[in-house]
Amino acid sequence: MASLKDSMIELDPIFGVSGDEEKVAGYIREALAGKYDEYYADPLGNQFFIKKGINSNLKVMLAAHMDEIxxxxxxxxxxxxxxxxxxxxxxxxxxxxxxxxxxxxxxxxxxxxxxxxxxxxxxxxxxxxxxxxxxxxxxxxxxxxxxxxxxxxxxxxxxxDRKGEYLNGGKVFTGKAVDNRAGCAVLIEVMKRLHTKNIMPTVYGVATVQEEVGLRGAGPVGFQVQPDVALAIDVTPAGGTPGINDRELPIEFGAGTAIKCYDAGLTVPKKLVNRLVEVAEKNQIPYQREVLLKGSTDGKAISLSGNGVLTGCISIPSRYIHSAVGSIHLDDLEHSVQLIVAFIEGFTEKI
Incomplete structure (x- = not known):
């Protein structure tokens, strides 16, 4: 069974441009074999992996897009x-x-x-x-x-066409599709860790399609599941490199997962931001607060689906985003997994 670290090595080189995500979907199905209670796919190619909870009426949805630019x-x-x-x-x-x-x-x-x-x-x-x-x-x-x-x-x-790698044997992974195979790796690891746990909500781990061309897969996903709360899992631009000042990109690389407060398409309700921050601090999980002025995630489409969905986003800091050398830090991946698992374990009633 691939570790979180190995998942990046295996996921990144898979071909999966928006509209052609089948190979990524196949990998995720294989990686999660035996780690879910139910599975189905919709006509667009969105992949649904379900972990049943004690309360079938309480639903949490996680969404990570499979496609790359x-x-x-x-x-x-x-x-x-x-x-x-x-x-x-x-x-x-x-x-x-x-x-x-x-x-x-x-x-x-x-x-x-x-x-x-x-x-x-x-x-x-x-x-x-x-x-x-x-x-x-x-x-x-x-x-x-x-x-x-x-x-x-x-x-x-x-x-x-590039094979990803950890730079010089360290914790920094660079590859062609870290946006958003990093999110897929986190989703896989979260579902694995939840598999043997007794949790209250039913969890829908969804690998979505066509995010990079207008969040086209996530909207139908939100309509189908209509969860009580949803978390998109995606990367976000990190600063700290030459030529970028802290005001432009204040998110730090390797300093912890980022809890989104606001972006160009999603204003995360304060009550959800506060809950995620509370979980991170209670469990001593390194985190950052994120505001992104350009760009959005599947969270936008999900929040507007059906009657509206309480939606947030867990962001993985990434350098050189939307290029063939996008980079992420392994610690940020692990802290993203820890935060999501702890949030679900403590989710016993609607927020």
Whole structure:
């Protein structure tokens, strides 16, 4: 059985761009085999793992999205070069000179992102990032027919091709999809630890789809479950690196899980924030209070579902978010797990 540390190594390289999360879902089902009471999936691909509690009418839902940012093939030219557009929010500056992989019906096809060589780049061009629409993917072919023969076609999804690792044997993991395989790793570990516990609420551990393209999977999940309280589990940008001041990103890397108070899509009710803080302090779990002005999580869509859901978010601090080298700290993962488990163990009635 994979540990929390090993889960990151195994989860991160799996291909799972928004709309193509099946391989991630398969891993999570296997990782949780025998650790839940009920399982089902909905038509969108959301995965539901249920741990029954003493009170079947009291429901807690945890939601971690499986998808990663990526790209989708939009055109193949006569020379065989592949053109693509973003799936999710990208910084075009980090896409150049990368190895990408296309998930085709014939298997994975690798390519390199190409742009104009430095020898012919003008002084004006040097000051600008290159828009993704101006990049191309070179898959090593010399004609459109050769590229098509590899299995590449319009509509195929593309991801960064990188194997994640712990830097220099330490606690900092870096990979292509820590957003949000870190959340998936926490979700898996929480469900494992709850498996043998007698708890009051029934817990729905849900691995969601299509978060990066507009929180599209989480809304239907909220409607289906209608929990008494829900917690999204996701990463959040951490500061502390050169070029970023504490006012821009005050969340510290490795200093504990972050309890969200507010973001661009979710105002967490004070009573839920207070409860999470109380649990963290009672159990001496390191935590931080989070306000994020740009971006949101599945929590937004869940909170607005059905008659409305009391929703919060447990955030894992992450450096270099939305790039091929996103990073998280193992201690922050563990403290996120501890907080969620302690919160559920103490959840005996509606807040």
């Amino acid at each position: 990526g790209f989708v093939v939009i055109h193949i030219d006569e020379k065989g070069f592949v053109y693509f557009v973003p799936v999710g929010m990208h910084d075009s500056r980090v896409v150049i000179s990368q190895i990408l992989v296309i998930n085709t019906s014939k298997g994975f096809v690798k390519g390199i992102t190409g742009s104009r060589p430095a020898h012919i780049v003008t002084a004006e061009e040097e000051k600008k990032g290159v828009p993704i629409e101006q990049l191309h993917l070179d898959v090593g072919t010399s004609s459109k027919d050769e590229t098509l023969e590899l299995g590449v076609k319009v509509g195929d999804y593309i991801a960064f």
